[in-house]
Amino acid sequence: MKRAVVATAVGNATEWFDFGIYSYLAVTIGQVFFPEMHGPLQLVYTFATFAVAFIVRPFGGMFFGMLGDRLGRKKILSITLVMMALATLSIGLIPSYASIGATAPILLLIARMVQGFSTGGEYSGAMTFVAESTPDKRRGFLASGLEVGTLTGFIAGSGIVTLLSAILGPENMLAWGWRIPFFIAGPIGLIGLYLRNHLEETPAFEALEKANKKNEPGSIKDIFVYHWRSLLIAFIIVFFYNVVDYMILSYMPSHLTAVLGYGQTRGLLLILVVMLIMIPIVLTVGYVSDRIGNLRIIRGGLLGLIFLSIPAFLFIGSGHAWLVFLGLIILAICLACLLGTMPSLLPSLFFTEVRYGALAITYNISASLFGGTTPLIVAWLINVTGNRMVPAYYLVATCLIGVVATYFVKETAGRPLRGSPPAVEEKHEIQEILEEPAEALWWQEEKNKIDKKTEGSDG
Numbered sequence: 001m002k003r004a005v006v007a008t009a010v011g012n013a014t015e016w017f018d019f020g021i022y023s024y025l026a027v028t029i030g031q032v033f034f035p036e037m038h039g040p041l042q043l044v045y046t047f048a049t050f051a052v053a054f055i056v057r058p059f060g061g062m063f064f065g066m067l068g069d070r071l072g073r074k075k076i077l078s079i080t081l082v083m084m085a086l087a088t089l090s091i092g093l094i095p096s097y098a099s100i101g102a103t104a105p106i107l108l109l110i111a112r113m114v115q116g117f118s119t120g121g122e123y124s125g126a127m128t129f130v131a132e133s134t135p136d137k138r139r140g141f142l143a144s145g146l147e148v149g150t151l152t153g154f155i156a157g158s159g160i161v162t163l164l165s166a167i168l169g170p171e172n173m174l175a176w177g178w179r180i181p182f183f184i185a186g187p188i189g190l191i192g193l194y195l196r197n198h199l200e201e202t203p204a205f206e207a208l209e210k211a212n213k214k215n216e217p218g219s220i221k222d223i224f225v226y227h228w229r230s231l232l233i234a235f236i237i238v239f240f241y242n243v244v245d246y247m248i249l250s251y252m253p254s255h256l257t258a259v260l261g262y263g264q265t266r267g268l269l270l271i272l273v274v275m276l277i278m279i280p281i282v283l284t285v286g287y288v289s290d291r292i293g294n295l296r297i298i299r300g301g302l303l304g305l306i307f308l309s310i311p312a313f314l315f316i317g318s319g320h321a322w323l324v325f326l327g328l329i330i331l332a333i334c335l336a337c338l339l340g341t342m343p344s345l346l347p348s349l350f351f352t353e354v355r356y357g358a359l360a361i362t363y364n365i366s367a368s369l370f371g372g373t374t375p376l377i378v379a380w381l382i383n384v385t386g387n388r389m390v391p392a393y394y395l396v397a398t399c400l401i402g403v404v405a406t407y408f409v410k411e412t413a414g415r416p417l418r419g420s421p422p423a424v425e426e427k428h429e430i431q432e433i434l435e436e437p438a439e440a441l442w443w444q445e446e447k448n449k450i451d452k453k454t455e456g457s458d459g
Helices: 002-024 026-033 039-055 057-071 073-091 103-132 136-175 177-197 203-211 220-226 228-259 264-292 294-316 321-339 342-349 352-371 374-385 390-406 428-435 444-458
Strands: none
Touching: 002 026, 002 073, 002 103, 002 136, 002 177, 002 228, 026 039, 026 103, 026 136, 026 177, 026 228, 039 057, 039 103, 039 228, 039 352, 039 374, 057 073, 057 103, 057 352, 073 103, 073 177, 103 136, 103 203, 103 342, 103 352, 136 177, 136 264, 136 321, 136 342, 203 352, 220 228, 220 352, 220 444, 228 264, 228 294, 228 321, 228 342, 228 352, 228 374, 228 390, 264 294, 264 321, 294 321, 294 342, 294 390, 342 352, 374 390
16 A cells, blocks of 8 residues: 555656656746747747646557556556657757757657646546555545645655755756756656656455456447436536646746746745645645544635635735745645545545546546647737736636536545545454445445446347
């Protein structure tokens, strides 16, 4: 259990290190690959390249997700990690626009699309793996370790960029220093691959294989026909989750630098400190969710953003260091309410035989439409309107939708995953389960309805 959490989190940290350094170097990358553009418009082009990669992400989700339900979670997670590391390494090798002209941004786009394709199977697979490898009563806390891996990857990316910016200075960073973080991705990927190759398959998938020797998971058509309600709920959840996530972790470094005029090193250092503070908060949120449920915490985070996003962005735009920091902390605490709960909530929406595929499909379609485009849309709206408060309004509107969506979700904290028997850590928990067998198989009625529809369709 612990090995599964650590190895998956380390692998996830590798993936988000790769994505993170692109976000933190967005301003520099814009100058290297789009030198003919200037100011906010240059940032729009840079984030357009960031967003275009998300076009292929749903295809990666479908491809790797269906394979994950057929071949197992472990194998697919190793493949996606290698692809991501190689694609990131290649970005550091691409010549600048000044050297090869328009070919440079084209090569950058291809590398980003490979990153997007591999990520399509990575995060949903990581959530599935951790959720299926942990006991029911500790799933929230242990699954939150996955987001600690995400934050660690972002911290490593921002830390390296900040350190290099301070040591090399703007001119050297623009000339060649920006390539160094991308070169680091190769060795980190090898470490993650080693850890993942030494994992065992999840107990839930092994049980499914034993029960169904042919191991024939549902097709994409079956997922959409028989699990459409769960798909729709997950789609909306991923929508508000990713908008908040990408707004705060991916867009904010560039907002501080390109829109508000902060020095690059100063802006990145602020984000770095905020993410370090978020790690214990995320773990605490995961721990508490096992006791009071995921939904209460998620609603609390969303309501916090609805009422506090505008004050937070006013603080951030004030120019006073402590007020800027306070604004970022407000946003970070609200985001932590989502980071600490989503890795345990999202996998619980689907049954074991379709979990990886269904989660990969819905997560990546929603993330591509709304998460990956968030930096681009916000940068474009600021450029068009000239209003620096656009990010706050965007967050408020998104979270209003999110609050409504949570009332259509069943609470699953501390309960078995759909399609799986109870998973316990201590022997004394077995007696509690025997006393309430109906609660242990709370998902049975829902499963029976799906089976009847399936049999009727086959007939």
